Amino acid sequence: MIHNRVRIVDVADALGLSTATxxxxxxxxxxxxxxxxxxxxQQELERTGYIPNMAGILLARNxxxxxxxxxxxxxxxxxxV
Incomplete structure (x- = not known):
């Protein structure tokens, strides 16, 4: 399992924004x-190499x-026989 994965909360914290934004x-x-x-x-997502978690997306989509x-x-x- 990858432990250094970039999360939405990491991007939000770096920019001083909410995770919802x-x-x-x-x-x-x-x-x-x-x-x-x-x-x-978008620039921060590119800079950090953010990759969406497909399992989470599918779970949320139901x-x-x-x-x-x-x-x-x-x-x-x-x-x-």
């Missing part, structure tokens, strides 16, 4: 945010469209 910029909800702030956040399949190929459970 940084999150809105990341997700493109910038109607109520000044162009200057959007630019600052719709991952991922199907899991479990296959048991153990000899004991095969339906042989």
């Amino acid at each position: 940084v999150s809105k910029v990341i997700h493109g909800n910038t109607e109520k945010i000044s162009d200057e702030t959007v630019k600052r956040v 719709n991952s469209r991922i199907i899991g399949v479990v296959v048991n190929d153990h000899v004991k459970y095969e339906g042989g």
